[in-house]
Amino acid sequence: MxxxxxxxxxxxxxxxxxxxxxxxxxxxxxxxxxxxxxxxxxxxxxxxxxxxxxxxxxxxxxxxxxxxxxxxxxxxxxxxxxxxxxxxxxxxxxxxxxxxxxxxxxxxxxxxxxxxxxxxxxxxxxxxxxxxxxxxxxxxxxxxxxxxxxxxxxxxxxxxxxxxxxxxxxxxxxxxxxxxxxxxxxxxxxxxxxxxxxxxxxxxxxxxxxxxxxxxxxxxxxxxxxxxxxxxxxxxxxxxxxxxxxxxxxxxxxxxxxxxxxxxxxxxxxxxxxxxxxxxxxxxxxxDTMAIVPCTKCAYCMPCPFGLDIPKTFEAYNQTATKGMDIAKELYATLEKKADACKKCHHCEKECPQNIPISQVMTDIVKVFS
Ligand SMILES: NC(=O)c1ccc[n+]([C@@H]2O[C@H](COP(=O)([O-])OP(=O)(O)OC[C@H]3O[C@@H](n4cnc5c(N)ncnc54)[C@H](OP(=O)(O)O)[C@@H]3O)[C@@H](O)[C@H]2O)c1
Structure with missing residues (x-):
């Protein structure tokens, strides 16, 4: 060492x-x-x-x-x-x-x-x-x-x-x-x-x-x-x-x-x-040129009162840029609650060390995967 x-x-x-x-x-x-x-x-x-x-x-x-x-x-x-x-x-x-x-x-x-x-x-x-x-x-x-x-x-x-x-x-x-x-x-x-x-x-x-x-x-x-x-x-x-x-x-x-x-x-x-x-x-x-949500999966945002797995939802979204839509969709499909379950309570945003506008990104994710 x-x-x-x-x-x-x-x-x-x-x-x-x-x-x-x-x-x-x-x-x-x-x-x-x-x-x-x-x-x-x-x-x-x-x-x-x-x-x-x-x-x-x-x-x-x-x-x-x-x-x-x-x-x-x-x-x-x-x-x-x-x-x-x-x-x-x-x-x-x-x-x-x-x-x-x-x-x-x-x-x-x-x-x-x-x-x-x-x-x-x-x-x-x-x-x-x-x-x-x-x-x-x-x-x-x-x-x-x-x-x-x-x-x-x-x-x-x-x-x-x-x-x-x-x-x-x-x-x-x-x-x-x-x-x-x-x-x-x-x-x-x-x-x-x-x-x-x-x-x-x-x-x-x-x-x-x-x-x-x-x-x-x-x-x-x-x-x-x-x-x-x-x-x-x-x-x-x-x-x-x-x-x-x-x-x-x-x-x-x-x-x-x-x-x-x-x-x-x-x-x-x-x-x-x-x-x-x-x-x-x-x-x-x-x-930097790839539109990636800067989530580091620290999970400080969890648990979500509406049951979303926030880090995994972002991971699926990021995969659309890093691995392609087909692979991203496969991961997204495994999520019990999808991005549209977000009720914009903003509870998670207060906890996020990366200051990610989580509820806004969830709206984008709904659009991307629909
Ligand atoms: N104070 C704070 O606000 C704060 C915030 C964050 C972290 N921390 C502290 O800082 C520590 C380090 O941050 P971090 O955990 O985010 O570190 P990190 O090194 O950025 O991420 C750790 C993850 O990297 C992957 N990894 C690590 N070594 C690897 C290897 N040799 N090969 C392949 N994958 C590897 C693993 O991911 P997979 O398991 O997914 O493969 C592991 O869970 C934390 O554990 C915590 O103690 C503090």
Whole structure:
């Protein structure tokens, strides 16, 4: 395993971190049905191969991801790896909620302290909650009393908001969505460099756009030389950059874990040639010309009160551009509720980190598939 400096903290982290948001499940329609035995085996295998950073959050897998990570960290694994988890800022109504939820998380994780604690999925609105409920003061208190070691935030909004948040507190680290497609999206390349220049460690989430870059559209795939897999190109793009502290991957199978461990082993800053970087820019350009809904299947929008499987509906729609109408129709046909079941309650839109106008897109989807 290769290790990288984690900003100004003095801590060294593995180039690859384990994201516990897409753990294997026994029932694909039930996110809470974590395949415990396999998930623990995967996390421990990653730690045995040098991974020292495991990322979870209060809402992942309907609240069960933290419990699973707590179990995986037994039998001596807590001493070998650091834990990151997050405060669901959208559930905070008053200052006291901070301690209530952090203490609950410590219990679920079976630990006295969290190494990396993040204010989860900050955006303009949630920043108001941070200020109104004095969450920065609470973060400092938790650091002082030893319940958390390092304070950070994860982020989904525009660059201006990102810079404002970076400058508002003495953060140890931040977590941003970034990959070779999202160069100028949300925090983007400029945000990455900005945060790093201020001494923050930068953790990367959605390095494969939630899996889309593992099997990119054929047009994009053709632009990538077959000397590496599409996953390897996407991860190497990030490891190449000195500002990147760690890549989180939400691995769903043991095979994915093993592949990513292999890629991480050979990673280093400056590993790509100028030609490689140019080639990835071209691949991004091709991707940008395709009308693809930027859903990363994080499922924060779920459950839908009207029973739609929103991520899968978008997947079918995107396949009309990436795989052709016939294949897209086949997937669409498997959906129990079709796009016309959307009643435009907009509940999901408040939760979507990508700010997708979901109800509007559902109207387009109805038209496309009729
Ligand atoms: N703070 C936040 O707001 C936030 C938001 C999103 C994520 N996160 C964190 O960041 C972590 C990483 O984000 P992410 O899960 O979206 O990462 P990602 O790497 O973009 O997507 C993970 C998916 O990529 C595919 N994949 C991974 N490795 C592969 C391989 N070697 N070969 C083929 N496919 C592979 C799998 O998809 P399939 O299973 O479909 O094949 C996997 O579920 C999350 O797990 C979570 O811990 C945080």
């Amino acid at each position: 290769q290790y990288r400096k984690f900003g100004k903290t003095g801590v060294e982290v593995s180039a690859l971190g384990f994201g516990a948001m897409r753990l294997p499940v026994t029932d694909p329609t039930d996110n809470k049905s974590i395949d415990e035995k396999e998930a623990i085996r995967m996390i421990r295998n990653a730690i045995d191969h040098g991974v020292n950073y495991v990322d979870t959050a209060y809402p992942y897998h309907g609240g069960l991801s933290e419990v699973l990570v707590g179990k995986a960290m037994q039998d001596g694994y807590r001493e070998k790896a650091m834990i990151a988890t997050k405060l669901p800022v959208w559930m905070v109504k008053e200052e006291a909620d901070f301690d209530r939820m952090l203490n609950e998380q410590l219990e679920k994780l079976q630990t006295d302290y969290v190494d990396f604690y993040l204010l989860h999925a900050l955006n303009k609105d949630r920043w108001n909650t941070v200020e109104d409920c004095h969450l920065l003061k609470k973060m400092k208190e938790a650091k002082d009393d030893g319940r958390i070691r390092f304070a950070g935030f994860s982020f989904h909004d525009d660059l201006e908001t990102f810079k404002k948040i970076v400058d508002s507190y003495d953060w140890d680290f931040c977590q941003i969505q970034f990959n070779y497609i999202n160069l100028d999206y949300q925090a983007g390349m400029e945000g990455l460099r900005y945060a790093a220049s201020k001494g923050l460690a930068v953790v990367i989430m959605e390095p494969l756009l939630g899996g889309k870059l593992a099997v990119p559209p054929v047009q994009v795939q053709k632009a990538l030389p077959d000397t590496k897999t599409p996953v390897e190109w996407a991860l190497d793009f990030l490891w190449n950059l000195p500002e990147v502290s760690l890549i989180l991957s939400g691995m769903s199978t043991m095979q994915q874990t093993q592949d990513n461990l292999t890629y991480a082993d050979r990673s280093h800053i400056g590993m790509l040639s100028e030609d490689d970087v140019e080639m990835l820019k071209k691949a991004k350009h091709i991707y």
